[in-house]
Amino acid sequence: MSRTVVITGATGFIGGMLVKRLASTGWHIRALVRAASLGKRSKNVEPEWVTGDLGDRASLKRLVAGADAIVHCAGAVRGASQEDFDRINVGGVARLAQVAAAQNPKPRFLLLSSLAAREPHLSFYAASKQNGEKALVSHSGNMFWGVFRPPAVYGPGDREMLPLFQWMFRGIAPLIGSDQNRLSLLYVGDLADAIISWLDNGKKSQRVYELHDGHQSGYSWQEIIDIVECLNGKSVFRANIPVSFVKLAASVNLMASRIFGGSPMLTPGKVRELVHANWVADNDQLSSETGWVPKVLLAEGLRQTFGPEI
Template sequence: MRGVIALTGATGFIGSVIARKLVQEGWCVRALIRPPSSSARLAGTTVQWVQGTFEDLDSLERLVGDADVVVHCAGAVRGITEADFFQANVEAVARLAHLASSRNPAPRFLLISSLAAREPNLSPYAASKRMGEIALTKVGDRLTWTVLRPPAVYGPGDREMLPLLRLMLRGIAPVVGGSDARFSMLYVDDLADAVVKWLASDSRENRVFELDDGHPGGYSWCEIVETVERLRGKGVVRVRVPGPVLNLAARLNTLAASIIGYRPMLTLGKVRELRHPDWVCDNSIYYRVANWAPTVRLEEGLRYTLGLSASPAIGTRA
């Protein structure tokens, strides 16, 4: 056994892939599970579950305990106001960092943030991700920490991008960004491998790293559509969605959310994120530090995500 990792977000799309990868690498994974979350994604694994919430200091104490490493992957991605994101994306980071820094010796701390943190003025979500990073840095030299900022992460089990990708596979592609907009992407297994390589590197340098799939200059919406066209073997109809129409849809969705009582994904803030022209990043610095390089290219990753071919089991890819 390599050691103990305290993990949050293990019941989610990204966190469950990271948890499974860590178990396969020989780590003892102790994960926080918050009601009413389900552990079904990790059924049959050796993950040890700690029942609790980020507001319950006792459960956080049990989670961090004697851990060698803390990996905070949990986060809120749906909401309207900054308050909707603050608890999971800011307060939880601050509490976990404080607990970790009070240990002797203190565990290493890895925060899975988001590339959105690079542009905090775009949306409440982006602002909360940046504030979470700042909360971590406030522990100063009492803790060794690293922040990873992945771009759009996709893969089997993803609930955010998959509806759009399936629509493209059926032959219709909404185009919401400008013709010059470009963005990076990352397959979920590659993100999990980036975490493993960080652990192996024993890096003690406090800094922020941006990650992507290694495609120079990122992608345009056209390139994504063209990739899906190759996968389906025929063309896809592109439907450009004007900014005012997208804004109206976001306003109506936000209104419905406030009446019915759910946290929406499509908001005015999300529209500003979608229409931002530059979500491109570069792996070169992280490669030098952690000796990590992504292995899944876009077409291969979309094939797995859309169920057109089976994804290799985590840990078996060369």
């Protein structure tokens, strides 16, 4: 009999890719979908859908009943206040972990956190991701769990990094912060494969893992621009935008969203994340434990994201 894995966030960027990749494995997939998002369900892959919400304990009980593993990808990546993020990234984790830990036998639980959890002082988002990890720890009892801390993830369907790459392919790189800053990246398909490796080979333990695309010590923005120039066959103009200007724009954007509603991406916290000097991750623990090796470096990832014509 096939084992059942529960996926949350399956209508999102990362969860959607995970469902697609899991479909060719032996796992039976059960996925949470919010009623308002039924239309976002993938047409090609048909998991067993459970309609519900992270705020609704009854739907979470139906979701996890009899599951062997849970991959919690649902999360808030935009918001105007700490409460906007905490409701989903902390409260949602706590509720799902409680319901999961009450199962007999208990499933294994993988939480998709973020490298941002390393620096909770930077933003509402970063704080909520670290507190989400703490919520998992405090509600899981002796349930086995893993926490993945991916760096910036990109690929088809991404809404965060893609606009920046699109500008670069048009010939302009709008950049803020120091030349010396370094960041790790991860192609979304490699992240999905890492999750599947954890499901298949991960130890029964309680552990936090960082991930990156195999490019040791991350990328500088100049290295990223060099890769885009090489793929595009033309030079990219580097437009250095003063941090003070971006901070001002972010403050206005945040204030406007508090007045008119909406979930802003550009906020003062996001700017602090963007100018942070070190977002370099380390793959060693995950690779040595599960055998997962990332396959897609940035040039190939951009080809897979934008198509062979670039």
